[in-house]
Each structure stands twice: as structure tokens, then as C-alpha cells.
Amino acid sequence: MSITLDISHSSPAAEKARTDTEKPSLIGMNREDMAAALIAVGVAERQVKMRIQQLWHWIYVRGVTEFSAMTNVAKELRATLERHFTIARPEIIAEQVSRDGTRKWLMRFPPRGAGKPVEIETVYIPEEGRGTLCVSSQVGCSLNCSFCHTGTQMLVRNLTAEEIVAQVLVARDRLGDYPDATPNQDAAIPSEGRLVSNIVMMGMGEPLYNVDNVKKALLIFTDGDGLSLSKRRVTLSTSGVVPKIAEIGEETGCMLAISLHATRDDLRDVLVPINKKYPLKELLEACRAYPGLSNARRITFEYVMLKGVNDSLTDARDLVKLLKGIPAKINLIPFNPWPGSEYDCSEWDQIETFAQFVNDAGYASPIRTPRGRDILAACGQLKSETERLRKKEREALESVGLNEADLAMRAMVAGHGED
Incomplete structure (x- = not known):
């Protein structure tokens, strides 16, 4: 049974976020940015390094949401920080929990400049001994991959480094994934170890079309004094923005995943239209040159299984031949249907036959277990929930006095239903 939790009105963090929209957030700043910000509000340069270490610890290790909780920071400095900055979380519009324990959050970020508030989705996938968070990098997507639900939503804007990092902090808040924290009672979490142990940049958007903000966020994820995730547990997935692949590898050291899905340019042009700009030959050359590539640091190639399209x-x-010489793992992804899709998932026997052939050729080829399908949280299904409501539906609901959170909740129920 899947459930939808309406927590948009009950979150103190949401109320805090509404009042702090004009203040810059310390979340997502690198150390250089934070140093400049602290000096600008009067912190002595000789103290800046120490203050950054304190703030880094409280924000990323302890997960505090109020400066007043930073007990080893002088009271006067806490007041200064409160006046000038925020560490508030985005508003959680809704939270859904799948029958398999997968969680999906619909988050709203405040306006940036003259823009409007925006909403994105973030997914948590619990497994025994590990928990993977699927993080978004853009609001919407511009790639229009024909099998992907997110691709049917227009690109609104890039997320800032703050907004990317905040998704991780929200997940850790909701799961109780901080020292001395009590897990959310209805959270489905691993039985031991860190709850958010892996991060994949596989949510809404193309990360390498927002490379500067994504780089900054990835370096915060793997900073040893903060979130402290191993670089081998942070993976960036790209549809193939070839000129940025080496850059992200050199500067972050993260693992790389390629959204491949086809072995011929003519088919990939349809499934992943960016292929028209960066065809397979260029993409595979960039993969072979990826910094740090080895048998211990393989590239993951994602391959969605589409019945009668790419599953013979x-x-x-052709897939084995294409990837020859590249240390690789091939994730076979049963297609996750969504309303209006023109594709069907391959038959299970065909997926297993395909996987066995690839495995016999020497490539690990796990079949990804579909997770969160009942709440549209599976691979390729993410899409801001309120965007799904047609204009007439929104007008009808607004005419009876429902607010934005109510609209989002109704969109979820109308879009997926409850078991």
C-alpha cells in the first residue's frame, strides 16, 4: 500500500523558509564563499577558518536548522548570523511512501530574483545496509528523451548549489539520519549504518547542463569534514554532454553513469535526442578518457529495456561490441510506464536472456529492481506534481478556495491513486 503524507502545513522548517527568502543561505556555499560572506558581516579574518569549521560541522554533521542550536558559537555571533543568513530547509509540499518503502518528496524552493517558486522531486530508495538518494539538478528538463516522463516537462531553471545540497539535508531530516536524531516513525530505512549512504545525480534534469552548481554540490557531499560521503558512493548520470564529462571527473572524482539506451545513432537520436549533437562515437571516446577509469572505478551504462525497440x-x-575495452557495468532497467507513454516494458524472459548474453561476454549486467512505481518514483518517472494539473483543473480547484499545497496533494492522488 502506498501512502501520501500531507506535511506542508506542519513543518517548522517550512515556516522558517517562508520568512527567510531574502537572506542568503549558508547551505551550498563552499569554504571560499562562506569566508567572504562571514568577513562581509564583520567576522575577523583571523577567526574565519575556525568559524567555517564550526558552521560546517553544525550544518552538515549535526544537521541543525537554527543558528541558536550552535552551542559552541558565541551568542553575539549567532545573533549576527541570524540577522544576515539562513540555514532553513525548503518547504516539503508532500511526501509519498511506496509499498516497497521508497520515499518521494515534493519540495518547493522560494523565488530567485524576479522568478517564481519552483518545485522538484527527490527520491529515497532504502535497501539492506544502504540507502540511495536520487537528487535533482534542474527544475524540469530540456532533453526530451522520448521514454522519460521528466522530459515531458519544460525546463524552468537550473537549481543552485544550495538547492541541490538542501535535498540531501531534507532527506536526512526526515529519516533521522543525524547523530542522536530519532528516525521518523514511519520511515522505511536500512537496519544499520548510515541511512543516506549513496547519492545519485539521476533526478530531474541533466546535471552537466548545470555543471558549476553540480560541481559545488558534489564537493560538499564528499567533503570529509561534512557530509563525508565516499567519492565512490556519489554517481553523476549524464545523457551525454560530452564537453563536460572530463571536467566533472577531474574536479570531483565522482563515479560516472551514462544514460545510453541504444547502440545505434539512428535509434539513440530518437530515444536520447542529445545524441544528434554528441553522437555515440564522441560519447564513447569521452568515456574511455574519463579521469580515474579502471576496473575498480567502472562506468555504469544505463540501458532501459523497451519491448521490440532495443531488447533483441x-x-x-552490439552493446558488447560498442563498449569493448571500457571498464563498465551495464544496468538493465525495466521500462517504468507513465501516463501517455508510447513504449512498453520488455518481457521479463527477454530481459533475462539479454542480461545473460551481456554477462557471458564479461560485463556485469544487473537487472535493476523497479522501485517506487506505485508513486511514480521509479527511473524516468519524476515530474513536478503540480505541473501535471491541466489549466482547467487548477482553475476549478482554485475557484473553491484550495491553496497550492492542496492542489499538489490532489495532483498526486489524481495522478497515481492510493491502494
């Missing part, structure tokens, strides 16, 4: 044994042979 000929396709399997």
Missing part, C-alpha cells in the same frame, strides 16, 4: 539479442551483441 542483436542489440545485446
